[in-house]
Amino acid sequence: MNDTKGKLRGRDLIVTQEWSREELLDALDLAVRMKQDRLGFTHVLKDRTFFMFFYNPSVRTRQSFECAATELGGHAQFLEPKSMRLKTAKTAGETVEDAAKVMSRYACGIGVRILEDKCSRYGEGDELLREYAKWAEVPIVSMAHDKFHPCQGLADVMGWTEWLGPKGKFDPDILKGRKLLMAWGHGALARSWCSVQEAMLIGSRLGMDITVAAPEGYDLDPEVIDWTNRNCKTHGARFEQTHDLTAGYKGAHVVYSRNWMSPGAYRDGEFRRQEEVEKALKHADWICDADKMALTDNAIFTHPMPIDRGHEVTDDVASGPRSCIYDVAENRLHVQKAVMALTMETP
């Protein structure tokens, strides 16, 4: 469907940073065409099977991936590893090697979702995906894991481009020089780093200036910060981190307000959700509201959903005229169809 077609066939997608800028643009371009012609690609995975492994439950991700497979003519199986006898340090069961090798015989691709609370430390989910990718002979796609959420990142920039540029055409230069504010929000959910880290990475690949605003003690993964910094330099953009939320809003074109966990969320091999929530709720002023949005350059409000309304953002902003949340959510479907088509279609 594109010049790079074939180049991406068989490729995993664990983080957008591991795809070239050209490959990402091809995926976005295809996603835009798939949005315009919703049922025009039903031959792509005709009668093929895609496996979805949900170590963590999900609504949006399950709905959009299963819908994506259906609209490509195939079928996504909803699998929950709690019903799988996988080998662990403590229990007998099947190795990832055996599971992945057999699944490769049945399916055209495998999606995996695993978040913080199913891990004993940050990064363990990412390692599991790479273990699957090592043994599987079909593409592995992250459906959100503790470090990254590549399909969310693609949906984000697709949505921002639609709102800031002309609709119906993906212009990769629309986001260049625009300021993306990644604002920490307080909240009762102790959320993952995956979506925010992915947004910073792909935003900076498209030339956006990135500002991360968070209270002290809420640093993100230093390696991802370093990658983002380097992406910005490569594309002539600025990168900054601040604890001053008001300063962050000034001149922003895209405001991304979301809660995320602190680096101290794990202790003794366990994810401490309750402690994180208590700590986060102390920062009641860290919320996106109309007053703060007034400081921006007519910014759009974005969020990967589900939103914790009243904590991360006020209702009037989330449901306001500059909120792109439903379009971004819809784009999950289109980018996932594009990724599956490019990586999994049989020649």
Next chain:
Amino acid sequence: MNDTKGKLRGRDLIVTQEWSREELLDALDLAVRMKQDRLGFTHVLKDRTFFMFFYNPSVRTRQSFECAATELGGHAQFLEPKSMRLKTAKTAGETVEDAAKVMSRYACGIGVRILEDKCSRYGEGDELLREYAKWAEVPIVSMAHDKFHPCQGLADVMGWTEWLGPKGKFDPDILKGRKLLMAWGHGALARSWCSVQEAMLIGSRLGMDITVAAPEGYDLDPEVIDWTNRNCKTHGARFEQTHDLTAGYKGAHVVYSRNWMSPGAYRDGEFRRQEEVEKALKHADWICDADKMALTDNAIFTHPMPIDRGHEVTDDVASGPRSCIYDVAENRLHVQKAVMALTMETP
């Protein structure tokens, strides 16, 4: 497929009472044609997605809705909200507004099932469906909720018509003037009002005389009784309520024997199943058996299934030659296909 096509596109189905008589007849007519040509409608939802939300588990409903989507060429996703982080009075999570708006981007329609025991009072399930309907941009279909069960009602009258009239053609006048007995049955399940209320409503729209026979203390929803009464008047039929089971059977053409809860089933915001069961089991004589069936005008026996055999009805009646239960159950598939086609097909 019909004169009303287009008129029903985009419409919700929460109770048959909210569709015109003509619209119901169109749905039944299409269902009959779909039964005759089982795989003749596979283009209708080709490669589209239908979401099924099961707040309560189910066998028949899940099987028949998922099968209906498949036979229309589409796919039904089986979703259980226990794995959804929906906002409640007590917990952070997503609002119905956000959930419904995003789902409308992915799916051609949404089915919802929520029964008594997931509610804190009678009517709460109905309110939830109307909240979904308020925000969704695609049709909401009840897959049984605390007040109504429209697809069961359609399957009931389709089955009765097949048994009492010529097969293969839906004649809307077959049921006119026939006596429908809604007989309370004792049992160990403390069942919902939804199926019996729906049967009374749609039966009376088709001109049936309705008799409700139940022990004292088992009144149904007064508003539904009132609607039924008015439907009967509109169509020149009789409506009566009695505590005399024997009198109820006399001259009946259709006998519907099923347990239902009492109006006192909730206390302090909880559904008291065990108390209801204990209370119901005291009425051991409230069972449909051959002696009572002998009082009727060669009535057929009907039940929405699953049957609590030995409580609601004896085996010899349930499996006897005048039992239409399996045909009614099969019709669930056909009427649901018809409803989905009429409300959800893309022009």
Next chain:
Amino acid sequence: MNDTKGKLRGRDLIVTQEWSREELLDALDLAVRMKQDRLGFTHVLKDRTFFMFFYNPSVRTRQSFECAATELGGHAQFLEPKSMRLKTAKTAGETVEDAAKVMSRYACGIGVRILEDKCSRYGEGDELLREYAKWAEVPIVSMAHDKFHPCQGLADVMGWTEWLGPKGKFDPDILKGRKLLMAWGHGALARSWCSVQEAMLIGSRLGMDITVAAPEGYDLDPEVIDWTNRNCKTHGARFEQTHDLTAGYKGAHVVYSRNWMSPGAYRDGEFRRQEEVEKALKHADWICDADKMALTDNAIFTHPMPIDRGHEVTDDVASGPRSCIYDVAENRLHVQKAVMALTMETP
């Protein structure tokens, strides 16, 4: 698709022993053709529904059956009876008669999986399948039950034939006179008799010499042993049972090493997994390793997976050049497609 087509339409598959040798060969022949032309049979169950009842969870079986239905153009519904209100000795609910009769109206076939730990004694699962088969008007297929696992047996002999004979053509005489060693392995899972019993039965139908090697106290079902013995006599093959593992390996062409439970696994109506595991782990020398494989006639290693590596077999054998495990696992898909096509396709 074959001379016997039509003969098998509507047939149940509960154990291969109940199909004629010719019928089994037809199924294997079709499976080989389906493997060669993976997406060439998508019309067979086009837009039809297959029900999968998992009383026990499963990975391989669920993946391969659901994938099979998809690749035949249909859809497999994943159903877990824990969410079904089926009647039991203790609880109200629906009878198997009612459930099976209604499901026959919706689906083209029904698969059932029920293993030891969901039964109160050996054989109860088999009885449940036969109860379903009694009432259903569509084929019942075992997806593994306490006694048998017919699709695993078909996949086994298909894989062994591929490895021991020419690829791409199913020659029913390849296995004739080859020695199949069924070796008990120690392990931490207390496994079912179903796969090993099925392998003995179908192997002996294809003329293999069968040796069962197990420690004292690990006899299999005497009726199955008797059938295997008779199969061997019919086809001029040898059958022997031994407690001498080393003797068993000598001259083997196919080595099947797997744990299985003892005949004393049930007590007071309960399956005693933990006791079985403790008893089994005492036999640490009952493992398939390179030294033992060296005693064979260049045997292939086979296993129905998932493998309990380090207990049933060493890694170097399981992942070695003579291991056919992934091919056998893949064949599950192909034989299940063939069985579904032969028994469930509408004329």
